[in-house]
Ligand SMILES: Nc1ncnc2c1ncn2[C@@H]1O[C@H](COP(=O)(O)OP(=O)(O)O)[C@@H](O)[C@H]1O
């Protein structure tokens with residue numbers, strides 16, 4: 001099928017405080033994700049990247065109110081789905097990896113158990129077969145000694161290993177069509193970041209996954225992404241192919257962002 005798999009169209013909203021005051025944070029946000037492509041969403045902290053991505057699965061923090069716009073996935077209006085229809089899409093057709101993988105994993109179950117349980121929820125089958133699938137997924141994300149690791153709990157995993165386990169869960173156990181990654185390597189050391197990015201993009205390309213990568217690492221974007229969406233203060237200021245954005249940025253904010261990243265790289 002042609003055309004974008006996800007279309008965010010004029011999406012606007014904000015948060016209502018405890019005192020009942022409304023603060024708008026997203027202003028007429030529009031971007032789309034082309035099937036099978038890797039799209040990066042970039043912009044400074046607070047520009048609305050996460051709230052927009054969370055809105056796709058209606059996982060925004062309580063207090064969020066939409067004031068306008070639509071989000072369509074494969075032609076379906078996501079914002080009009082009831083809870084049951086949304087559950088059928090969440091994790092099955094669209095999955096998401098967050099910045100802090102250890103917080104996203106359940107501390108009271110072993111990592112293998114969590115992967116196996118999710119596999120069974122989606123595919124059925126025996127516990128033993130699901131655990132095999134879990135170990136296999138951990139192996140595919142290059143976790144050493146996956147059988148032993150599967151029996152361990154999230155607190156026994158390093159940040160990088162937990163992030164690999166989350167990727168195994170979101171991309172291999174869930175087998176989505178669309179993978180949303182919100183700063184998946186932030187907080188990890190640089191070598192681990194590079195390894196995990198490579199792993200993610202290999203998985204995405206080999207499975208024809210559509211990926212939306214929220215990141216502030218413009219180096220990664222230049223090397224690996226097809227399209228770029230630039231956000232600033234709750235607005236999309238520019239979209240285009242990665243090549244065009246990097247060689248001929250149009251918006252002054254994009255130019256500043258690129259200039260700042262060059263400075264940081266020099267300093268580092
Ligand atoms: N739970 C919340 N309550 C109130 N405001 C929020 C909440 N989450 C995010 N915001 C505000 O929404 C704006 C966009 O945040 P966010 O999408 O997290 O930015 P980014 O991911 O680009 O760093 C920010 O101004 C932030 O303060």
Ligand SMILES: [Mg+2]
Pocket residue numbers: 049050051182
């Ligand atoms: Mg964010």
